[in-house]
Amino acid sequence: MTPADALKATGLLLLVALLQVSWATPIEVGSGHPDLVLVTLVGLALLRGPLFGTIAGFWAGLALDVASLGTLGLSSLLLTPAGYWAGRFGEGTTRSSPYPPLVAVALGTVWLGLGSAIVHFMLGEGASASTVLGGVLVPTLALNLLLAYPVYRLLRRIFPIAARERREVILV
């Protein structure tokens, strides 16, 4: 993790959190909406590994909770493991293939949807299972998958893979 990468990721995730609350949330399909923060986080973690993903997840969650005046720490609680896991997943896959971003975003969306439901349920803020699964999770999954590859391609330009790793990718 270079200081330049950390600086770029900090600014990018803050910007994405602002875009999420102002732009992405009003776009509703069913009760779901595209999760720009998760898609960006997963892309970053795939490109830079679990440590970067973990810290990025924590920061993204904080930025999201501050921007939306939400409960501080609630989003970090779910995004930190998501970033870590996506980073680990990225280590075991080839970075030039289009499939890892799709798989990681899909699993990340399911984790965030179900995790969020459990956390809110524990806080006494329940919603019906049909709303959470059919109304929110399925549309969000579809929208996130649409975004996954374009966002990943964009992130690869901003966070290029190092020359040595690129050679490994070509060999694979």
Added chain:
Amino acid sequence: MALGLVILSLALVTVYFRESSGGALHEAQRIAVSILTPFEVAAERVARPFQDAYGWTTDLLSAKDENEELQKEVEALRQQVVANETAAQENEELKELLQFVRGKEFPDDFDHVATRVLIQPQTVFRHEVVVAAGSSDGVRVDDPVVTPEGLAGTVTEVTPNSAKVRLITDPQSAASALVLETQAAGIVLRGPSDESLDLDRVAKTARVEPGNIVVTSGARVGKYESLFPYGIPIGLVESVSQRDVDLFKRIQVAPLVDFDSLHEVVVLVEKRRKG
């Protein structure tokens, strides 16, 4: 590292819930929000045309079905207008009488702070929005928030330039209310679905019928005064039922405010306090 940050997140959630709204974390969040608010306002302004275009497209798809239904409604409303002319005169007299009986007159005791909705509800679990008016505009915690259609919610958190509003459809919201036609009193709570409300605690002997209007009661219990002034429309009674084993009537209310397209709201600020 990951475990440490997860534990830190848990600690943040715990402290945030346990501390008062004037606590260190809340204060830090308020400072951060006041820095971010100008960016959010800018983003919301840029996003509005795109949101409107998206809303227009989705509305267009449902407009065809609505058209036939509306044609029938127009015919019914034409007939209703004649009846309303007579009722309006009667209503004026009753309103004066009611205002006299209730004491507190709406909206005389309140000033209006009109504002835009900056952030729509982020999850299905919490029905909260953030508006672009804050303590610098005179907005305080517990201020009622309305739209021209009726009651929208209450302010739960305030920063200098923005405020969080808990909508009346949130599971934690409640408002003392009464049925305008029969004065049957109860409490409006979130209903079984996201876009419905329940009028609870209405005595089984009370007379309530579908189509009745539910308004805020502005009731006072002992030294506790309702947050809402009397007479703000909340919704229309959709269905009424009761069972022998129930203590109260089961009344479903359709809110008058369209929470899916909540863009502009008015915060009611008490004149006494503002002065």
